[in-house]
Amino acid sequence: MKNPRHAALLAASLSLVLLAGCKESPQVLDKKAGEYQGKVDTRPWEGPAYKGDKATWESDLRARSGNQNELRRVPD
Amino acid sequence: MARMKFLCDTERCIECNGCVTACKNEHEVPWGVQRRRVVTINDGVVGQEKSLSVACMHCSDAPCMAVCPTDCFYRTEEGVVLHDKDVCIGCGYCFYACPFGAPQFPQSGTFGLRGKMDKCTFCAGGPEEDGSEAEFEKYGKNRLAEGKLPLCAEMCSTKALLAGDAVEVSNIFRERVIRRGGKGVEAIGWSTAYGKGSADADSRAATATAPAPEKTGGAQ
Numbered sequence: 001m002k003n004p005r006h007a008a009l010l011a012a013s014l015s016l017v018l019l020a021g022c023k024e025s026p027q028v029l030d031k032k033a034g035e036y037q038g039k040v041d042t043r044p045w046e047g048p049a050y051k052g053d054k055a056t057w058e059s060d061l062r063a064r065s066g067n068q069n070e071l072r073r074v075p076d
Numbered sequence: 077m078a079r080m081k082f083l084c085d086t087e088r089c090i091e092c093n094g095c096v097t098a099c100k101n102e103h104e105v106p107w108g109v110q111r112r113r114v115v116t117i118n119d120g121v122v123g124q125e126k127s128l129s130v131a132c133m134h135c136s137d138a139p140c141m142a143v144c145p146t147d148c149f150y151r152t153e154e155g156v157v158l159h160d161k162d163v164c165i166g167c168g169y170c171f172y173a174c175p176f177g178a179p180q181f182p183q184s185g186t187f188g189l190r191g192k193m194d195k196c197t198f199c200a201g202g203p204e205e206d207g208s209e210a211e212f213e214k215y216g217k218n219r220l221a222e223g224k225l226p227l228c229a230e231m232c233s234t235k236a237l238l239a240g241d242a243v244e245v246s247n248i249f250r251e252r253v254i255r256r257g258g259k260g261v262e263a264i265g266w267s268t269a270y271g272k273g274s275a276d277a278d279s280r281a282a283t284a285t286a287p288a289p290e291k292t293g294g295a296q
Contacts (some may be wrong), residue, residue: 034148038160039203043153047206047221058077058224065240069248070228071255 079155080198080220081242081270082229082243083249084129087262088236091127092115095228095237099131099196103216109180111196111216112228117264126264129228129237131196132157132178132268139172154220155242156198161214164192173193175268198239199226242270 031037034061034062066072091114099105099112100251112131119122134157141149141157148163170193171179182191201218204211211218219227238245253260295296 016122031147033147035147036160037147038163041150041152041158041201042206044206044218044221046202047218049222054103057223061077061220061225061246062241064223064225064230065244065248068084068225068235068238068240068245069251070235071248071251 077154078242080134080240081155081245082131082133082198082226082268083245083263083266084236085236085238085249085262086117086128086264087258088127088143089114089127089129090234090236092233094231094233097233098227102199103197103218104212105194105216105253106182107206109194111178111180111184111194126262126265128180129232130176130265132198133176133265134196134198136267136271139173139175139234141168143173145169150203152178153198154200156200156220158197158200158215159193159195161192161205166190166192168193170287176265196226199224212295225256 043054045054046052050057077162093114096110096112096114105113112129114127114129117126117128134151134155138149138157140159141151144159145167146163146165148159148161149157151157157288164180168179168232169180169188171177171181178195179193180195180274181210183189185190197215199217199219201207201211202215204214207219207222219225225228227240229237232238238248249260249263252258253262275293
């Protein structure tokens, strides 16, 4: 390389490129042992079907649970 | 409402595999993964052969939750044990810990690469937006958010498999046992899953409004 300015520029940019990989970023998640680490979940009655109406959701589920009892559905 | 439980009445199960098929179809579970299966106990022993539909029982004191090295499990307020697949590393510890063999691992590729754990969700989806495509892809359909019970139980032709509120399920089973003069021992797996008391006290809720409490401790 004839131009010393070009050589210096090249050396400077090369060193920058090489140093770019030197930053040490944390590789481990901030984990607390014994605590759930995943995303939060919504409650079933908070979805679009019930829009937060827990009482209706509970009564609907209770009715469906009761429907599994054919002894009550079919009269004696 | 109390907490959600499964109960399989072995006196009624006819090994039709309707529950298995319903689950597979509803959640589009891939090949090699069986969230629910029917097992036979005392196979070939005359008079003692029983069939039993088994999946994750959503235990009160879930061993999978205790052994998970990445703590990807949580218990909802309804007592359903779920996990976040984005946190699961597919190590397989939960499989060895589970007394029911519920955790399943999809395998793919030439070397049978093990994927993230998959199991019964009590048709409650997972930690994604309710009813979203992402939830369906990862965890299957969220029937609980639609006010429905798990399809395996609702499809059961003999109503051997019961699901739902623990009080309701227990009442149904008690009425049956009294009628047929049984002893109540037909509900195989019930005491293994729920025998150590209620988990209501330590509901490890991962909800939008409540921060996730401690995993260990509390009444089991």
